[in-house]
């Protein structure tokens with residue numbers, strides 16, 4: 001949890017460095033481009049595939065895409081990785097924090113009122129090959145600005161923001 005917040009902070013940080021970015025947020029895309037999709041495994045796979053293809057188009061146009069999706073299955077993330085040329089895809093692992101639950105969906109899922117909810121009765125497969133991991137420290141989540149700063153530092157160190 002915290003994907004959209006981090007995506008916004010990251011986009012702001014990139015903007016302050018003169019880099020144009022565009023956020024592809026799972027929740028938002030599901031109101032438009034992906035409104036025909038549900039949360040069955042095959043629908044999630046198609047959701048992520050389409051998002052990857054859109055990210056590729058944006059990347060061709062010279063924009064940095066920040067994709068904030070749960071994308072719970074390793075295979076789907078690796079498919080996106082393969083879609084983009086080497087080093088044009090970085091995966092950040094964000095620890096989930098059920099306690100926030102701003103939409104009350106975890107509570108409904110725990111009560112069995114939503115089926116197939118990620119982290120409750122549908123798996124989240126943690127990455128084994130992610131480029132960057134954003135962790136809680138002493139049980140506390142760092143601020144979005146701090147985490148976005150860590151991502152930007154990583155991108156700078158790898159030379160991804162040079163051109």
Ligand SMILES: Nc1ncnc2c1ncn2[C@@H]1O[C@H](COP(=O)(O)OS(=O)(=O)O)[C@@H](OP(=O)(O)O)[C@H]1O
Pocket residue numbers: 003004025026027030039043044045047048068069070071072103105114115116117118122
């Ligand atoms: N069954 C189930 N499992 C997981 N998530 C669910 C489900 N039903 C609804 N939601 C809400 O949908 C948001 C996640 O959409 P994503 O497109 O990112 O999911 S996925 O990548 O296709 O797995 C996610 O919103 P965020 O709060 O932005 O994470 C959920 O609140």
Ligand SMILES: Nc1ncnc2c1ncn2[C@@H]1O[C@H](COP(=O)(O)OP(=O)(O)O)[C@@H](O)[C@H]1O
Pocket residue numbers: 001002003004005006068100102141142143144
């Ligand atoms: N680093 C953070 N520290 C504390 N609260 C946060 C942090 N990131 C997000 N939040 C809060 O957690 C809630 C869910 O964040 P959001 O970005 O909407 O998550 P997601 O997009 O993964 O559903 C929001 O109320 C947000 O303000």
